[in-house]
Amino acid sequence: MTATTTAPIAAPSVRTEKPPSGRLRAWATRAPLLPALIFMIVVTQLPFVATLVISFFDWNSLYPDARHFTGFANYSEVLTDADLRQSVWTTIVLTVTVVLVSLVLGLGLALLLDRKFRGRGLVRTLLIAPFLVVPVAAALLWKHVLYNPEYGLFNGLLHYVGGPEPDWISNTPLLAVEASLVWQWTPFMMLILLAGLQSRDHQQIEAAKVDGANEWQVFRYLTLPHLRRYLELGALLGSIYIVQNFDAVFTITSGGLGTANLPYTVYQSFYQAHENGLASAAGVLVVIGSIIIATFALRVVSSLFREEVSRA
Amino acid sequence: MSSTAIRVRPRSTGPGHPGPRRAKGVGLGLVAWLAGIVFFLPIAWMALTSFHSEEDAATNPPSFGAALTLDGYREFFGTGGGASPWPSLINSTAASLASTLLVLLLALPAAYALSIRPVKKWTDVLFFFLSTKMLPVVAGLLPIYLFAKNTGMLDNIWLLVILYTSMNLPIAVWMMQSFLSEVPVAVIEAAQIDGAKLPTILARVVAPIALPGIAATALICFIFSWNELLFARVLTGVVAETAPVFLTGFITSQGLFLAKVCAASLVISLPVLAAGFAAQDKLVQGLSLGAVK
Numbered sequence: 063m064t065a066t067t068t069a070p071i072a073a074p075s076v077r078t079e080k081p082p083s084g085r086l087r088a089w090a091t092r093a094p095l096l097p098a099l100i101f102m103i104v105v106t107q108l109p110f111v112a113t114l115v116i117s118f119f120d121w122n123s124l125y126p127d128a129r130h131f132t133g134f135a136n137y138s139e140v141l142t143d144a145d146l147r148q149s150v151w152t153t154i155v156l157t158v159t160v161v162l163v164s165l166v167l168g169l170g171l172a173l174l175l176d177r178k179f180r181g182r183g184l185v186r187t188l189l190i191a192p193f194l195v196v197p198v199a200a201a202l203l204w205k206h207v208l209y210n211p212e213y214g215l216f217n218g219l220l221h222y223v224g225g226p227e228p229d230w231i232s233n234t235p236l237l238a239v240e241a242s243l244v245w246q247w248t249p250f251m252m253l254i255l256l257a258g259l260q261s262r263d264h265q266q267i268e269a270a271k272v273d274g275a276n277e278w279q280v281f282r283y284l285t286l287p288h289l290r291r292y293l294e295l296g297a298l299l300g301s302i303y304i305v306q307n308f309d310a311v312f313t314i315t316s317g318g319l320g321t322a323n324l325p326y327t328v329y330q331s332f333y334q335a336h337e338n339g340l341a342s343a344a345g346v347l348v349v350i351g352s353i354i355i356a357t358f359a360l361r362v363v364s365s366l367f368r369e370e371v372s373r374a
Numbered sequence: 375m376s377s378t379a380i381r382v383r384p385r386s387t388g389p390g391h392p393g394p395r396r397a398k399g400v401g402l403g404l405v406a407w408l409a410g411i412v413f414f415l416p417i418a419w420m421a422l423t424s425f426h427s428e429e430d431a432a433t434n435p436p437s438f439g440a441a442l443t444l445d446g447y448r449e450f451f452g453t454g455g456g457a458s459p460w461p462s463l464i465n466s467t468a469a470s471l472a473s474t475l476l477v478l479l480l481a482l483p484a485a486y487a488l489s490i491r492p493v494k495k496w497t498d499v500l501f502f503f504l505s506t507k508m509l510p511v512v513a514g515l516l517p518i519y520l521f522a523k524n525t526g527m528l529d530n531i532w533l534l535v536i537l538y539t540s541m542n543l544p545i546a547v548w549m550m551q552s553f554l555s556e557v558p559v560a561v562i563e564a565a566q567i568d569g570a571k572l573p574t575i576l577a578r579v580v581a582p583i584a585l586p587g588i589a590a591t592a593l594i595c596f597i598f599s600w601n602e603l604l605f606a607r608v609l610t611g612v613v614a615e616t617a618p619v620f621l622t623g624f625i626t627s628q629g630l631f632l633a634k635v636c637a638a639s640l641v642i643s644l645p646v647l648a649a650g651f652a653a654q655d656k657l658v659q660g661l662s663l664g665a666v667k
Binding site for chain 2: 088092093094097098099101106107109112116170171174175177178180181182185188194195196197198199200204205206207208213215217219221245249256257299302305308309312325328329333338341342344345346348349359360363364367
């Protein structure tokens, strides 16, 4: 990185000969930034404020005249309604399972790919491919082509070994959704962890080996501590994306059989049930959950970021 | 720095370690191959099924060696009488390309003001962009829907363009900030001393170094826009329907339709697969919002 980033707060006056006036110059520096900044504030922050306001109203769009302020009533309804509480729980289970499983699988794959072997580039490409299937298409693929109880590939393969041929989606709906998401997100984790592995200090590892450390010791005491922040980053970014997942739940089970997560519930409660107030309260709850994750995520990103800046 | 991080770095394996160690290396290589094949199998099976007839696609045990046909693709493209996917493919292309272009137009100057000629507290601004990415889409969905409904913007491709731009702008700002920071200040200063004006510096000094990064950023923004379902599902109808929304028409089974589903899924995923492989080296950097290089 450049010197600009190492000394961020230093005034950029080095490069200008005669500044017309301090304030004018500051605005000239800021000007290129403003369109993007204003755009983001208008398109992302204003709607959220509106959601926050609507969440305090009893508002069904089929009965617009009955709209009135109810304080926290929507929140207590969201938190006491059995279905909605179920969807909060589903969101947590779905996110934690998918993130943890794909993180562990991704770590295994990254360790395998960090070694040198014939065709490594091709294997890497094969492994990335699932992440590059359009999410709805991936969900359709799992639902119809793999899970179908009569002619899906899974039961077709089980047929050869004479195993049982279950109805995957009806028997284990949440697991069915999770498996398809793990398939798509493992490559993501693998890529992040592989980048982490390749940024290790190889001299240090060689030195440890010369000193007689075996492979497990190198992994446990050198690789894993180095990877810690990459693992955290993968987990947090994965959580942020998967908490918001809509495509897989919508496609594979249409939110049925206890798989409705919060994004699906929010979608359903205003798009189908027209309960604007309730939907907004549920939306605000998703945001609160995300902020908790995001606070940690920002901390990790910023520590990696500052390290990059200071390393340069 | 960034471009080399993910590329394969040759490891110096000391000379003279034959025997069991070598055998173990080969074994782990085989395990890696096996894992790659297992992960790719669903896609390979999808591709094979898309070339089977509907009767051969729906058999148990699966018909691996059945005759190949283009019927699935013919069905998908609407010659069989169903709805044509072309309008949705065109909508997706238009929305993705237009929003990617808008993202670049907004992000490039912003990234410039955050790297080459940074404003005060530029890290705070950078983190503001990142924090908007962590605000879930559903948080603003209802007001956006009500706004669109009241202004007649429902079922309008331009509304999607604006929303996709807001979705991708933080990623683009972060990526381009890191690419632009790689332009050495000394070179820019030397050009200034030689009397070069800003446009010349941008075209002759900054662009050659930052262009591959900008291209990768554009590809990643394109992928995210192309994939998006929730906004498109809620905000579009018959006119502005995108390709993922078209795919939701296959959610409920319609008799023998596996070959058609596979053909549709594959065709609609092709642009993403192509863009993804083209941007492979920078993919992690984009997905991790520039945190991993």
